[in-house]
Amino acid sequence: MKNYTKIKDIPNLSETIKDAILLKMNPFEFQNLGQHKTLVMLFFNSSLRTRLSTEKAAKNLGMEVTILNVNDAWNLEFEDGTIMNMDKSEHVKDAAQVISQYADIIAVRAFPSLTDKAKDESEFILNSFKKYATVPIVNMESATAHPLQALADAITLTELTEKAKPKVVLSWAPHPKALPQAVANSFVEMMQDLEVDLTITHPEGYELSEAITKDTPINHNQEEALKDADFVYVKNWSSYKDYGQNLNQDNNWMMTQEKLGKAKFMHCLPVRRNVVVEDAVLDSDQSVVIKQANNRTYAAQVVLKQILEDL
Amino acid sequence: MKNYTKIKDIPNLSETIKDAILLKMNPFEFQNLGQHKTLVMLFFNSSLRTRLSTEKAAKNLGMEVTILNVNDAWNLEFEDGTIMNMDKSEHVKDAAQVISQYADIIAVRAFPSLTDKAKDESEFILNSFKKYATVPIVNMESATAHPLQALADAITLTELTEKAKPKVVLSWAPHPKALPQAVANSFVEMMQDLEVDLTITHPEGYELSEAITKDTPINHNQEEALKDADFVYVKNWSSYKDYGQNLNQDNNWMMTQEKLGKAKFMHCLPVRRNVVVEDAVLDSDQSVVIKQANNRTYAAQVVLKQILEDL
Amino acid sequence: MKNYTKIKDIPNLSETIKDAILLKMNPFEFQNLGQHKTLVMLFFNSSLRTRLSTEKAAKNLGMEVTILNVNDAWNLEFEDGTIMNMDKSEHVKDAAQVISQYADIIAVRAFPSLTDKAKDESEFILNSFKKYATVPIVNMESATAHPLQALADAITLTELTEKAKPKVVLSWAPHPKALPQAVANSFVEMMQDLEVDLTITHPEGYELSEAITKDTPINHNQEEALKDADFVYVKNWSSYKDYGQNLNQDNNWMMTQEKLGKAKFMHCLPVRRNVVVEDAVLDSDQSVVIKQANNRTYAAQVVLKQILEDL
Incomplete structure (x- = not known):
């Protein structure tokens, strides 16, 4: 693997999922692979799971890890040809090349603005690093995608399914804050690549990009959508059409024990209890969110392993 | 040891102190014990000594260490059953379980509000992690206790005492800011478990909890209290009765060379010079504050060692 | 080497440069030298290159590294004898001694105020750590000097020069923000110690300290100054005479392809594109700024190596 900025970067998905499950059984088997290699993790936005799981994954492979909160340093310029006499101290062209001097792999987290759709869809932060860095780039959630989460979800589903082709439902949930479409996008794309029967349910106006769905x-x-579901992935996202808008706060879309039926409950976390999903679901045995969180480590580890093997 | 949230979690105090002194002589003797184990240090409040000494202690044992400033991530909800539609993004119930996927031990620093006595005394942050995490919890100073500091103090006192039963005085000092009772509480509890003659001195209104004293x-x-003291531990704390109030700024309570007599001077640091204690004391050979700071490493290390041995 | 706070601390400059170039060829040759040793990096100001390169250098030598953003902790008092009843929680005298309990080497970054010339020139932050710490101190850019950058520059120049005595020009550039003289000062001092023909060019009013030049x-x-230059080091600094003032924003001083001629272009980064230097220069093969950034690692590594050898 050369980079992991999107799901399609995975050369062989079913092999990769199997590999991740093997890594989970024996996390230190490849602890010499990353020796003398450094992962620099760049955060433009805060992180709990992605930070801890990716750091752990890299250390399991014997890598050194360095964390940099970009906002603690300074503002980067992303436009070409600008006269940099305002508040931006360094161009990403230089920063990405410089960081590449100290890193063997660079991981980047950069959320969307949710105000400028075209700019968000251009993935200018992630893609600038991909363009200018001279080492592989890993996406730790960008404006439109969260492929490490989607890989962890695929691992979880593979571990838990008892059917050849389970029914999976992605169900929109209400949320007080406008959130990105990234997790939903990547989940849909990942499910399309697995042997599952996928349905999406959401109120009108919350259609994801057709390029994704x-x-x-x-x-x-x-x-109707939830009927006979085996796995229900619940997630809020803001409107893609009325870009970044929180159109609807209809609490009837909250996931409940009753609606869930016998399905497994999935969520990427963090989750607003009793807004997105009721306590009874999260606290039941049907919830597999902690397993998903655990699999974040092995999703990151299998990705880093494949990149290290290709260095 | 299963957790270290309070002094009473130490199974055998005198053995533990002896062990810590041995670790100090040979800090890397158990460098394989922590191999492939991760300490996640969660800071709800800032830290210098606790951060550096605990990190060093863990690394001396061969552990990986990850630092997370919780406030850089997001606000946690601690109440059960709430509808999380305000500013809290994640419930501690989920966060603690999730972090347990990436950690073998979780250390938590969380100061009191000093405004809501009942809530502070409930130790809701520390105890929520203890309740929901599935790995051991270490207290890096909580609302009402600082047991790692107290253990470092016990080690220091044991190293320095020339008497079978030294006289130890805890002497309140003035301070411009209202401070927690945590250090004083844990020091008192620790001294009650050692072979010392303990006296507490403070202005009226600064009585610590009777459950402690x-x-x-x-x-x-x-x-009168300081007469013939062998060790004088100086510390400010705010009123427990008039909870969190700074009743008295009487500079006469500042520790001086004259008052100290021939006793050793102890303080947990940081210390306000010429407010809590005059320069002459801190800069004299009677001050053992740097030795106390050094012993923070071995206090943390013996605790982590005992927890690792019980995993 | 006992400390590295200024260029003159290097015992043998030409040997040190040669050693750094050897380390670059074999970065892990001394990976046991730093075993069980800890570098504590203290940042009073933000950092990208210095942070990443120094951390990498220390890890290449097998050291443990701990990063502390001092402003995340608390304000330090630097004056002697003060009554600390205001916003400063700890005296540097105590902090430096305490950190020395947890560190084998302490690295400090502390920029000038650019408002109080005498105080900045006293290097009170760096020198307080040097005075009170009981372990070696490394300067990661102080009020008046950036000796790790200058050493990286010397390495770069040594690697690239094809002449016995190349012509080197330090050329002032405009900048929207008042910047320190530190990089320029250390570059001048370093070049004075190498076999180069050094010229400084800047608008009137931007004279550096005569003690330096x-x-x-x-x-x-x-x-005139740039004529026949082999290396042109471009850098903004604020006025030393009218201390900290940004007197002149004359864009004619920006470096261009035309002015540069056949010289190599050097800059410490971060750089404001099309303000300090035009894109065409930075994006040409004559720019060696990325090589300079890379050499920051080996400058730091040779310094840490020499300090470790003297512990």
């Missing part, structure tokens, strides 16, 4: 069925009737 | 003599006359 | 020629005519 393609021919995946969308049902605005949550009850 | 029990039958330890309290003398409001500092001069 | 000594008899190095200063030419206010940039075009």
Whole structure:
């Protein structure tokens, strides 16, 4: 693997999932692979799971890890040809090349503005690092994608499914704050690549980009969509059409024990209890969110392993 | 040891102190014990000594260490059953379980509000982690206790005492800011478990919780209390009765060379010079504060060692 | 080496440069030298290159590294004898001794105020650590000097020069913000110790301290100064005479491809594109700024190596 900025960067998905499950059983098997290699983790936004799991994954492989909160340093310029006489101290062209002097792999977290759709879709932060860095780039959640989360979700689903082709439902949930579409996008793309029967359910106006959903069925009737589901992935996202807007706070879309039926409950976390999902679901045995969080480590580890093997 | 949230968690105090002194002589003897184990240090408040000494202690044992300033991430919800539609992004129930996926031991620093006595005394932050985490918890100073500091103090006192039962005085000092009772509480509890003759001296109104002081003599006359002391531990704390209030700024309570006599001077640091204690004391050979700071490493190390041995 | 706070601390400059180039070829040759040794990096100001390169250098030598953003902790008092009843929580006298309990080497970054010349020139932060710490101190850029940068520059120049005595020009550049003289000072001092023909060019009013420039020629005519240069080091600094003032924003002083001629372009970074230097220069093969950034690692590594050898 050369970079991991999107799901399609995985050369062989089913092999990769199997590899991750093997790493989970024996996390230190490749502890010499990363020896004398450094992962620099750049955070433009805060992080708990991604920070801890990716750091652990890299150390399991014997890598050195360095954390840099970019906002503690200074503002980067991303436009070409600008006269930098305002508040930006360094151009990403220089910063990315410089950081590449100290890193063997650079991981980047950079959320969208949710105000400028075209700019967010250009993935200018992630793609600038990809363009100018001279070492591989790993996406720790960008404006439109969260491929490490999606890989962890695929691992979790593979571990838990008892059917050849389980029914998986992505169900929109209300949230007080406008959130990115990144997790939903990557989950949909990942499920499209697995042997699952995927349905998306959300209120009208919350359609994800058609470039993502393609021919995946969308049902605005949550009850219908959830019928006979094996896995229900609940997630809020803000409107893609009315970009970044929080159109609807309809609490009827909150996931409940009753709606869930016998399905497993999935969520990427952090989750607002009793807004996105009721306590009874999260505290039940049907919730697999902690397993998902645990699998973040092995998703990151298998990605770093494949990149290290290709250095 | 299963957790170290309070002094009473130490199974055998005198053995533990002896062990710590041995670790100090040979800090890397158990450098394989922590191999492939991760300490996650969670800071709700800033730290210098606790951060550096605990990190060093863990690394001396071969552990990986990850530092997380919780306030850089997001606000945690601690109440059960709330509808999380305000500023809290994640419930501690989920966060603690998640962090347990990446940590073998979690250390937590969380100061009191000094405004809500009942809430502070409930130790809701520390105890929530203890309740929901699935790995051991270490207290890096909580609302009401600082057991790592107290253990370092016990080690220092044991190293320095020339008497079978030295006289130890805890002497309140003025301070411009309202401070927690945590250090004083843990020092008193620790001294009650050692072979020392303990006296507490402070102005009226600064009585610590009776649940802590029990039958330890309290003398409001500092001069009388200090008479023939072997060790004088100076510390400010805010009023426990008039909770969190800074009732008295009487500079006469500042520790001086004259008052100290021939006793050793102890303080947990940081210390306000010429407010809590005059320069002459801190800069004299009677001050053992740097030795105390050094012993913070071995206090943390013996605690982590005992927890690792019980994993 | 006992400390590295200034260029003159290097015992043998040409040997040190040669050693650094050897380390670059074999960065892990001395990976046991730093075993069980800890570098504590204290940042009073933000950092990208210095942070990443020094951390990498220390880890290449097998050291443990701990990063502390001092401002995340608390304000330090630097004056002697003060009554600390205001906003300063700890005296540097105590902090430096305490940190020395946990560190084998302490690295400090502390920029000038650019408002109080005498105080900045006293280097009170760096020198307080040097005075009170009981372990060696490394300067990661102080009020008046940046000796790790200058050593990286010397390494770069040594690697690239094709002449026995190349012509080197330090050329002032405009900048929207008042910047320290530290980089320029250390570069001048370093070049004075190498076999180079050094000229400084800047607008009137931007004279560096005469204690630094000594008899190095200063030419206010940039075009004349740049004639036949082999290396041009471009850098902004604020006025030393009108201390900390940004007197002149004359864009004619920006470095261009035309002015540069056939010389190599050097800059410490971060750099404001099209303010300090035009894009065409930075994006050309004549720019060696990324090589300079890379050499920051080996400058730091050779310094840490020499200090470790003297512990």
